[in-house]
């Protein structure tokens with residue numbers, strides 16, 4: 135469990151990126167922070183692994199105040215995936231995945247073997263292991279990024295717009311892959327995006343942010359869709375625009391996310407239910 | 419030509435002298451420039467001071483510098499040490515800017531992600547920033563190597579023995595072949611060191627050789643991904 | 647420190663200011679000789695550089711030649727040409743001009759290449775002729791790098807002109823060699839300081855000039871970030887790198 139208590143962040147240049155933010159992120163669930171650019175999502179995420187230290191308030195992981203933990207050790211115990219994958223261009227795929235285990239002193243041979251197994255986990259062909267990141271497509275690079283994030287088998291996985299830079303078709307694939315992985319691994323995932331559809335698709339708990347990291351609404355996707363807290367949320371999820379208006383429909387035993395013209399935007403995975411089978415329709 | 423065959427020993431000795439004069443400054447300037455360049459890249463104030471100083475230093479002509487160094491350092495005018503110091507100064511002046519630019523060219527996303535997965539400040543520098551700046555550093559070092567070898571010949575006019583001695587000797591005795599041999603050997607030595615650096619780069623920076631092939635590989639893997 | 651004191655006394659000694667071998671005459675010689683060689687080199691290198699920059703043809707040849715010329719030792723070139731044409735001003739003039747060409751050439755074509763392609767495309771799309779593009783777009787925008795090239799060339803020539811005193815009776819370098827012969831360290835050091843002063847003065851003038859030729863509206867500050875982002879590295883763009891040997 136990750137707990138923010140009245141956390142605020144003012145950067146040295148005076149920008150107040152986060153103001154009095156309090157939230158509990160349940161273990162083994164995916165919490166999605168969604169908001170427009172500049173709303174403080176990245177800042178919130180980076181406070182969890184102490185890339186950014188709060189200027190006020192505390193953050194606890196399983197009851198321990200992270201301000202008391204050594205930042206470098208903390209980061210090595212938390213997975214992190216970012217938009218442009220952030221892979222080290224001078225290391226091969228396999229060495230990128232093995233980066234953190236090696237930093238933690240795992241013998242090279244074992245680290246490589248584990249990394250190879252992880253490529254399977256994220257759906258990558260093992261023949262790619264000896265390539266450099268520049269020899270992969272954007273989607274493959276993101277998969278390697280996810281594998282690297284999982285390499286130390288962390289309890290917590292932080293993902294900062296990880297699928298933001300890939301084309302829509304590959305993004306949909308990656309989203310399904312993440313849903314599958316999460317159903318198998320049950321990590322505490324904190325996922326940042328500005329795409330509301332992606333937020334509803336992936337999140338068990340969705341946090342809609344205004345500027346300054348202020349919470350507009352928190353809840354399960356179905357709850358937010360059914361009952362937007364205010365006009366801001368309503369307009370953010372597109373309820374007032376008609377065109378993109380998302381709504382839920384229950385078909386059989388799963389909740390489908392449909393847009394105003396009845397096209398399928400996604401399948402909601404509720405806590406405890408099984409992931410959609412691979413042959414279920416891809417979103418959009 | 420006959421002069422050359424008759425004096426192969428001399429040519430060989432001067433080549434060795436030249437190596438001894440020029441290789442230490444090349445290595446020293448790299449070692450000194452890395453921390454200075456890091457400072458210049460890291461701290462705004464340091465950047466102005468260090469880059470201005472190195473720019474001015476580089477503007478100083480070599481022969482006058484050879485004369486000034488003994489007065490500053492206290493070495494004797496004929497000491498080869500003057501030459502080594504001067505050549506090192508030029509190398510540092512050039513490399514500092516290259517190191518600063520090379521470090522600045524490291525992708526911020528990559529740096530951030532290295533920090534995010536738990537590299538400490540020290541290991542981020544050694545294992546991520548420095549190797550990624552490698553291609554730029556190598557390009558700079560190649561320029562330093564070539565110009566150091568060429569510059570070292572100037573020392574001959576104040577008596578520091580090197581391939582440059584073939585120019586002064588050849589000029590005074592009117593032997594064209596000696597001067598030509600000196601020029602050819604100097605250029606050859608420069609190219610040799612340059613080639614050695616390129617080779618070293620291939621060994622240490624294997625990922626940089628992909629630039630040409632990677633795009634093709636990317637296209638292939640994209641289409642593979644699309645179909646799979 | 648009294649070595650510098652001696653050198654200063656030598657520089658200030660009125661006796662060193664008179665006659666054909668005096669400081670003023672040597673200074674003017676040095677300067678005129680430098681300017682002449684740089685202008686010669688400009689006359690050759692700028693048109694060729696613009697042509698390469700505009701058409702993109704012959705670029706690799708230019709890069710290879712300037713790279714190769716950097717490796718050629720200036721002292722070797724000076725002494726060799728002196729043996730060919732005899733002692734006098736001819737040898738140094740040729741050698742200095744040859745040495746000044748590569749940086750100016752590189753500055754000229756790199757200046758064109760560093761211009762954003764879309765700027766030139768849009769100039770073409772509004773109906774400018776090729777020569778109009780060169781005159782109104784490429785030359786003004788490429789000017790800062792051209793000046794940087796000329797700056798490198800000038801500093802290189804000043805340095806080599808000092809060395810030229812080894813083969814010809816010219817310039818401030820005479821004091822260095824005369825002092826060396828008579829073991830007069832004050833003269834050597836004084837002469838050296840004069841050359842350094844001259845070089846740094848010109849360096850200062852060029853720094854100001856480089857700022858002035860940046861077209862209004864084009865950011866002059868080349869921050870490290872900008873460099874990192876510039877899509878295509880231009881070899882020889884950095885004045886420090888285009889500069890060869892002294």
Ligand SMILES: Nc1ncnc2c1ncn2[C@@H]1O[C@H](COP(=O)(O)OP(=O)(O)O)[C@@H](O)[C@H]1O
Nearest residue numbers: 145147149151170171172173174175176177178
């Ligand atoms: N290092 C920093 N220094 C100053 N301001 C920053 C810094 N990082 C982020 N900010 C500012 O904080 C606000 C929130 O940024 P961020 O958390 O990156 O937003 P998001 O990820 O939601 O786009 C923005 O206004 C941004 O400009």
Ligand SMILES: [Mg+2]
Nearest residue numbers: 175176177294
């Ligand atoms: Mg962000």
